[in-house]
Amino acid sequence: MNKTMAVVRREYVERVRSKAFLISTILVPVFMVLVMLLPMLMLAGGDHTSRVAVVDASGSALGAPLASTLKAARFGSKPNAMPRYAVTVFPATAATLTAERDRLIAQTGLSGEHRGDGYDGVLVLAPGTLASGKLEYYGTNVGSPDAMARLQRDVSDAIAGVRLATAGVDEGVVKQAMAKADVSTTKVEDGKITGQSGMAAFGIAYAMGFILYLAIVIYGQQMTTSVIEEKTSRIMEVLTSSLTPFQMLMGKVLGVGLAGLTQMAIWGGTAFALGSQGGHIAGAFGASAEAAKDFALPGMPVSLLVVFLLYFALGFLLYGALFAAVGAMCNSIQETQQYILPVTMLTMIGFFAVFALIKDPNGGIGATLSLIPFFSPFTMPVRWSMTSVPLVQLGISLALMVLGLLACVWIAGRIYRTGILMYGKKPSWRELWRWIRVG
Amino acid sequence: MSTPSVNVESVTKRFAGHTAVDRLSMQVPAGGIFGLLGPNGAGKSTTIRLIMSIIEPDEGRITRFGSAQSSRDLSARIGYLPEERGLYKKMKVLDHLIFLGETKGLSRAEGRKRALAWLERLEIAGWAQKKVEDLSKGMQQKVQFAGALLHEPELVILDEPFSGLDPINAQTMKDIVVGIAKSGRTVLFSTHVMEQAERMCDHVAIIARGRMVVNGTLAQVKADFGGRYLALGFSSGREHANAALADPRLVARLDDYGASAELRLADGATPDQLLSALVGAGVGLRRFEVVEPSLQAIFVAKVGADPDAAPLPQGAAA
Numbered sequence: 076m077n078k079t080m081a082v083v084r085r086e087y088v089e090r091v092r093s094k095a096f097l098i099s100t101i102l103v104p105v106f107m108v109l110v111m112l113l114p115m116l117m118l119a120g121g122d123h124t125s126r127v128a129v130v131d132a133s134g135s136a137l138g139a140p141l142a143s144t145l146k147a148a149r150f151g152s153k154p155n156a157m158p159r160y161a162v163t164v165f166p167a168t169a170a171t172l173t174a175e176r177d178r179l180i181a182q183t184g185l186s187g188e189h190r191g192d193g194y195d196g197v198l199v200l201a202p203g204t205l206a207s208g209k210l211e212y213y214g215t216n217v218g219s220p221d222a223m224a225r226l227q228r229d230v231s232d233a234i235a236g237v238r239l240a241t242a243g244v245d246e247g248v249v250k251q252a253m254a255k256a257d258v259s260t261t262k263v264e265d266g267k268i269t270g271q272s273g274m275a276a277f278g279i280a281y282a283m284g285f286i287l288y289l290a291i292v293i294y295g296q297q298m299t300t301s302v303i304e305e306k307t308s309r310i311m312e313v314l315t316s317s318l319t320p321f322q323m324l325m326g327k328v329l330g331v332g333l334a335g336l337t338q339m340a341i342w343g344g345t346a347f348a349l350g351s352q353g354g355h356i357a358g359a360f361g362a363s364a365e366a367a368k369d370f371a372l373p374g375m376p377v378s379l380l381v382v383f384l385l386y387f388a389l390g391f392l393l394y395g396a397l398f399a400a401v402g403a404m405c406n407s408i409q410e411t412q413q414y415i416l417p418v419t420m421l422t423m424i425g426f427f428a429v430f431a432l433i434k435d436p437n438g439g440i441g442a443t444l445s446l447i448p449f450f451s452p453f454t455m456p457v458r459w460s461m462t463s464v465p466l467v468q469l470g471i472s473l474a475l476m477v478l479g480l481l482a483c484v485w486i487a488g489r490i491y492r493t494g495i496l497m498y499g500k501k502p503s504w505r506e507l508w509r510w511i512r513v514g
Numbered sequence: 515m516s517t518p519s520v521n522v523e524s525v526t527k528r529f530a531g532h533t534a535v536d537r538l539s540m541q542v543p544a545g546g547i548f549g550l551l552g553p554n555g556a557g558k559s560t561t562i563r564l565i566m567s568i569i570e571p572d573e574g575r576i577t578r579f580g581s582a583q584s585s586r587d588l589s590a591r592i593g594y595l596p597e598e599r600g601l602y603k604k605m606k607v608l609d610h611l612i613f614l615g616e617t618k619g620l621s622r623a624e625g626r627k628r629a630l631a632w633l634e635r636l637e638i639a640g641w642a643q644k645k646v647e648d649l650s651k652g653m654q655q656k657v658q659f660a661g662a663l664l665h666e667p668e669l670v671i672l673d674e675p676f677s678g679l680d681p682i683n684a685q686t687m688k689d690i691v692v693g694i695a696k697s698g699r700t701v702l703f704s705t706h707v708m709e710q711a712e713r714m715c716d717h718v719a720i721i722a723r724g725r726m727v728v729n730g731t732l733a734q735v736k737a738d739f740g741g742r743y744l745a746l747g748f749s750s751g752r753e754h755a756n757a758a759l760a761d762p763r764l765v766a767r768l769d770d771y772g773a774s775a776e777l778r779l780a781d782g783a784t785p786d787q788l789l790s791a792l793v794g795a796g797v798g799l800r801r802f803e804v805v806e807p808s809l810q811a812i813f814v815a816k817v818g819a820d821p822d823a824a825p826l827p828q829g830a831a832a
Contacts, residue, residue, distance in 0.1 A: 081616035089605060309600030313661070316566045316596075317589035317617040496568060 086330020144233035284429035295398035302402025320492040328395035390452025400487035403494030425453035436462040448479025517580035525574030536724040549715035557724040593667035603647040614661035632660035672703040747801030
């Protein structure tokens with residue numbers, strides 16, 4: 076036990092002290108923040124008021140109500156939010172419509188110093204618009220699905236309002252009828268409200284799967300690399316004369332695992348700080364506080380945290396043992412490709428299963444996948460977060476997970492014992508099977 | 515005599531296609547220095563790895579200190595320097611030694627104390643906080659040497675311990691090895707350099723192609739070969755000596771240096787037969803000496819320069 080602890084300590088201390096650890100600890104969050112903020116910054120460009128010229132040849136007073144509807148539209152729901160549109164109405168007749176339209180289009184989408192002088196878009200109300208509902212829009216922002224959907228909705232609202240008014244419906248009634256429905260979603264679990272919104276549950280589920288996947292891929296590769304290093308540096312021979320393969324394997328997996336947890340604790344702490352201070356930080360990057368709020372960390376129920384950490388630890392150990400066994404089979408990183416593929420395939424299946432589960436957390440696929448040890452670390456926490464999993468199922472899944480872990484460590488230990496002193500030719504699958512059988 | 519430190523009983527180890535160790539038996543007595551000699555590829559390292567339980571024998575058994583436990587279970591009592599030296603390159607020297615001590619069951623505090631003492635003794639104390647990769651190869655060897663001896667094992671097994679060392683460092687290591695033997699502990703080391711073994715060993719075993727060729731105390735091995743070796747110096751009439759030297763009834767093996775020669779007598783021949791033959795032929799001799807054979811000569815005689823000449827009789831051990 077003390078010897079295993081010595082290996083754990085060595086692996087942990089050497090890893091945490093290394094430059095690579097320091098650099099990745101700093102760079103990964105910077106990268107993540109950039110990945111999160113860049114789209115925000117890009118979207119933030121759409122947050123300016125569009126100057127819209129309305130050419131009104133409808134002759135049926137559609138122009139004025141439409142203008143007032145557009146003027147009322149704002150970014151966000153706050154009363155002091157920026158208006159979406161600055162509207163100027165240009166009356167026209169059926170005869171002058173085309174000329175007027177072309178004149179305004181010529182002033183649209185100007186670049187350079189004239190940018191502020193023209194328009195961002197031209198909305199054309201033809202004589203038949205009110206009846207047919209057909210109208211044209213020429214603009215710089217037609218490529219933005221979001222902006223176009225908004226415009227379509229705002230214009231539809233205005234036309235509907237005018238049609239109702241024309242039909243003699245009272246203005247107050249129209250206003251009331253046109254008021255938008257606002258659906259707020261809340262997750263229910265086991266007959267109780269959990270206080271999470273649907274989006275938050277999805278976010279947590281996705282994040283958990285992603286973190287586990289990332290951890291396994293990054294630290295699993297490190298595990299393989301470090302075993303190969305021990306083989307190529309021939310330190311293995313000294314170690315095998317005083318340590319059992321099991322001690323070496325467990326020490327390594329635990330040491331690398333703890334180093335990984337340390338790194339993730341640093342990241343988690345940083346993310347928490349970012350989450351609680353998100354508004355200020357995003358503001359500093361030029362994004363609106365509104366946009367940053369979407370990225371704030373949702374609260375996590377304690378039971379979910381426990382389930383996640385339990386599966387995380389078990390899954391990490393299981394895959395860690397497999398990656399260490401791969402390292403023991405090979406003499407160079409290049410050689411590992413062939414053997415590492417099946418292991419990474421398992422993690423990928425597990426990770427992508429999360430998406431299938433999000434659609435139908437309680438389906439047959441979900442229930443099955445959350446029982447198979449290779450996949451349950453990904454799938455069970457997701458199911459737990461999205462639906463109420465029967466405790467019996469959780470128990471069976473955990474028991475199978477522990478059994479799977481023991482089996483993997485046992486097999487990996489056998490491969491390790493034979494493989495670590497094998498130099499030269501890499502083993503065929505058949506030889507590998509013999510290593511496991513004979514040990 | 516007390517229990518031997520290592521007892522190898524008729525051990526065979528085969529690798530794909532060839533037999534690395536073939537029904538090998540040897541005893542390493544407690545105390546003193548035991549030399550395991552043999553040409554490259556003779557099976558020295560395989561024998562040592564078998565003794566270290568790094569690989570398991572296909573046949574036969576090995577006991578250490580009279581116990582059937584594996585070397586790993588006895589690792590607190592055994593120190594090991596493998597032929598292929600290896601250290602964690604990124605680790606600091608002192609941390610590395612402490613870790614090696616821990617794998618042998620030392621506490622961290624004790625490991626640190628002893629590591630510092632060893633670094634002092636090997637005159638590399640100034641490098642304690644440097645990374646292993648910053649050290650020269652010779653210094654890395656010293657570190658590994660210290661790592662093998664840190665826990666003061668009663669049996670020290672060194673595979674080619676002096677290869678790759680400069681003369682000064684090699685001398686330091688030799689002094690340490692001799693010191694270990696003087697303190698009553700056992701050293702088993704392998705080498706293919708005969709003169710090292712000749713100067714240091716109390717016991718030698720020569721193996722070739724996985725089999726035991728000669729085994730015993732150095733004095734015993736030499737005595738068994740004594741009288742069979744002659745050193746000649748010619749003063750005149752060198753050409754008349756050719757007939758006698760080429761006579762297979764007299765000379766089994768000849769190293770001809772022109773003005774001098776070393777030879778081994780044929781079985782049944784005596785030194786005076788050769789002397790009378792030479793004198794009778796009119797050869798002038800300035801030297802005619804029955805010599806104690808060097809280990810080198812025994813080695814060459816027993817193992818042979820070319821494989822066909824190598825005598826590999828069953829149980830050739832002295």
